[in-house]
Amino acid sequence: MRHINNNFFDIYYYDELSDSDLKSIIIEHEKSYKFFEVFFNRKIDFKLKLFVYDKPEDVGAAYGDNDPCNGFAREPNELHFVYNEKIKCIGNHELAHILSYLYMGRPDSSFIREGFAEFTEEYWVNMINGEPVRKTHYEWAKLYFVSNKKFDIKDVLFDSERFHQEVDTDGCFYTYPLSGAFTRFLVERYGQAKYLDFYRNASKENLTLLYGNYDLILAEFENYVVKEK
Numbered sequence: 001m002r003h004i005n006n007n008f009f010d011i012y013y014y015d016e017l018s019d020s021d022l023k024s025i026i027i028e029h030e031k032s033y034k035f036f037e038v039f040f041n042r043k044i045d046f047k048l049k050l051f052v053y054d055k056p057e058d059v060g061a062a063y064g065d066n067d068p069c070n071g072f073a074r075e076p077n078e079l080h081f082v083y084n085e086k087i088k089c090i091g092n093h094e095l096a097h098i099l100s101y102l103y104m105g106r107p108d109s110s111f112i113r114e115g116f117a118e119f120t121e122e123y124w125v126n127m128i129n130g131e132p133v134r135k136t137h138y139e140w141a142k143l144y145f146v147s148n149k150k151f152d153i154k155d156v157l158f159d160s161e162r163f164h165q166e167v168d169t170d171g172c173f174y175t176y177p178l179s180g181a182f183t184r185f186l187v188e189r190y191g192q193a194k195y196l197d198f199y200r201n202a203s204k205e206n207l208t209l210l211y212g213n214y215d216l217i218l219a220e221f222e223n224y225v226v227k228e229k
């Protein structure tokens, strides 16, 4: 692997990565830094380590389970991802995990953790008939509500085991964009400050305390997505 570093990043990358790809990776991560500095209203004052691979198998080996995947974050400051002609696994998602754990703590609920990371992306791509289809989280959530729902949000919101079962079943088709849509709904409808209070202590009790009745808030989310989006 080759290595360079600048003010913000330490980058380890595979030998064949072109200079223009390396440049794009740096530009995209600088954009992400700016996004989060605005969101958290603070300077990001540590160096991120980026590990760039040319295939999912290498990411799986770096993760340790040898299960091919496109990217993962490792606390406290590492991002590992594939960047090649077809797969460009960059964006805010993994950095959102790193920064949210650092600045707000790590909630037990996978739905809440993935929801925040997805919220920072807005779009989600699903493969339909072999073609990538890009829609906003709200658009996917709307499809989930008007189609035959395969699972109930109430069952996965605070039950991470159940959430991952559904992720395995639906291949992230609805689970991930739905978590992002729910987060966006809370932020848009009730404000960022309240959402950050919730994330810092993401329990069922705190959801009720901050947003009111559990069933009502989920019903309001459905209504908001189906009628207003």
Ligand SMILES: [Zn+2]
Pocket (backbone or CB within 6 Å): 093, 094, 097, 113, 114, 117
């Ligand atoms: Zn994630």
